[in-house]
Amino acid sequence: MSPRAALAMSLDAAEAVIDARALAAFGEVCSLAPGVLESFEDAQARAVLADVEVLITGWGCPRLDAEVLATAPRLRAIVHTAGSVHAHVTEACWEQGIEVASAASANALPVAEYTVAMIMLTGKRVLERARDYRAARRRDAWLSTPRSVGNFGRTVGILSASLIGRRVIELLRPYDFRVLLHDPYVSAEEAARLGAEAVGIGKLFSNADVVSVHTPLLPETRGLVSRDLITSMRPDAVLINTARGAIVDQDALAEAAVAGRIRAVLDVTDPEVLPASHPLWDTDTVLITPHLAGSQGNEWQRLADLAVAEVGRWASGEPFAHPVRRERLDRTA
Template identity: 55%
Template structure:
């Protein structure tokens, strides 16, 4: 992982716990598998504890680690570094994706509730007038009573969003090609087609994986299905939304957006999305940051302790699952 990631993830308590479960030099952070200074440690390594910035574990990299049996990722997606060579080698893999899903879901629920309450619009009007504004006038037809929220993707994050929305008086729709009507009903939501979800939702939140078939899932045609005044929330991957088409819609003022990810990431400085009053643009902050990183680190250490005890991982990553997950 990057050295800065190690510093952010592992406080003194986490390092003490790590030293208790593994024979490790906690000061050694490998950022380049070809680094001669790391050659000895890599040659002896049975397990890798990885994080953001881990280089790809190619066949060439794995050749430097003949004793390697497992990889525990102290973050979410492993797609950046786990390669086909890892599965061919028979490595086991675990991640802290479950822990990382929690703050993303919390960010999303906050965005849903703020969107329903028209917080961006209200704050802008109040800032511009700098005097009394009628709450009734500024909210207009907004509010969170029996709004319809469309959740795209019953991923870890999508399912957690659904759980967190249960106390609220909202109608929740779900589109996921791998979830049938009965499974959706068990989650307390209604399964619908993606187009039906787009047409019927006041707020749409995207939690689908980045795959070839999900690129521009919300293209110009599907964005046009969203009702006037609807809000699109994206905390997944920027490529799932056609940025040019969304920008055109947002420039008209017809739609609103809460975007924690974009395509490209970062948007060019000339993008109007930075300044539009109907857009909340954040720099990929929904995931684990600040004091949330410790939860992710300890989730990874939980898995490493399971490996040391010889018991299965609680949250294993399997090759076949990566074809339909982040």
């Protein structure tokens, strides 16, 4: 008999991620309750929770605290159609032995792809040179291109071997890069297996032509990319941040970028959105994108497909392929 399941997320998230094709796929592996639970407070939601065995969650899912779980005595599994589960999976879920899976690995791929694209583009200085070309309407003296331009032998520093950081290292393998990695939880041997050289955080920032930030935002990583680290970066180096804005000392970054010492690609800022008068908006060596690196558009299908597969595994008695481990929560986003 198929397990009874329900969707718990915002309506916007459900409409984006769970399309008709995904609904049909879920229907083959579980008995899905109609509608979407945006709240666990009303009587209709409580009636659904009373019978549900699997919750398929997404962005905007309410917190599953002890009070909510008391109304869901049959709940045994949570399958999240996005990345981090911190916002809704509480300690009470683990205490009750509820299994949790996440589509974080699926969401990691587009972020890694964005990162690699920006590494390549900044190496060739594509954005600046396209701007100059548009202004001049004539080709530059391309045989006079400085030796600092290009991607051959460039040193890329990866801050954190998170799911995304690991995918970036994997995607960089075909290219002629030297890859440095700083992650206090990764040994030199493991880094070498990934295809990187393990280094201290100081060496990462002072030796890399581009530093890409992939560490989760935790109390101990807030402000991790400090003024001293930014100051130590090579002239014209690039800082890419697709993680969280608060990991970087944004004032120090702005000062260095405005002074023309470093360049930056920021898919995240602190806050999002920056005030209209913030100097980073008007700095030619800084590209700011609207938190678009993660799954969007047709990439949402990958999240739904992973969730369907996980529900199918659980329903057949198999372990999750992408479990969230309680003991690793303090090191993950």
